[in-house]
Amino acid sequence: MRRTSVFESSEHGRGETDYSALSISDLDRRIGEYEKKYGMSYIQFNRQFNSNDASGLELSDLMDWEYLMAEKRERTGRKKKERKIALK
Numbered sequence: 001m002r003r004t005s006v007f008e009s010s011e012h013g014r015g016e017t018d019y020s021a022l023s024i025s026d027l028d029r030r031i032g033e034y035e036k037k038y039g040m041s042y043i044q045f046n047r048q049f050n051s052n053d054a055s056g057l058e059l060s061d062l063m064d065w066e067y068l069m070a071e072k073r074e075r076t077g078r079k080k081k082e083r084k085i086a087l088k
Helices: 024-038 042-048 056-087
Strands: 004-009 013-018
Touching: 024 042, 024 056, 042 056
Parallel strands: none
Antiparallel strands: 004 013
16 A cells, blocks of 8 residues: 655655655664654654644654654564464
C-alpha cells in the first residue's frame, strides 16, 4: 500500500514523499537526521513540542518525523509477526 504525504520539511524541502517506497536504511537515516538536528529522540521531541510556539517548518519536521517513525513501526511489526508465524 502506498503511503504518501505532501508538505515542506526543513531537511528535504517541499514535495511529495512516498514513505512506503523508502528503504529501511533511508528511514533510519532520515530519522537520525532529525535526532541530530533536535538533539533528542522523536518521543522526547513530541513530548515537549508546543504547536503554539513552533514555526511552520518545525511543525512540518514533526509530521515528517512522525510518518517516518510510523512507517518503520509498520514494517518492523510486520516482520516480527512473519517471523513468529515462520517459527511455528
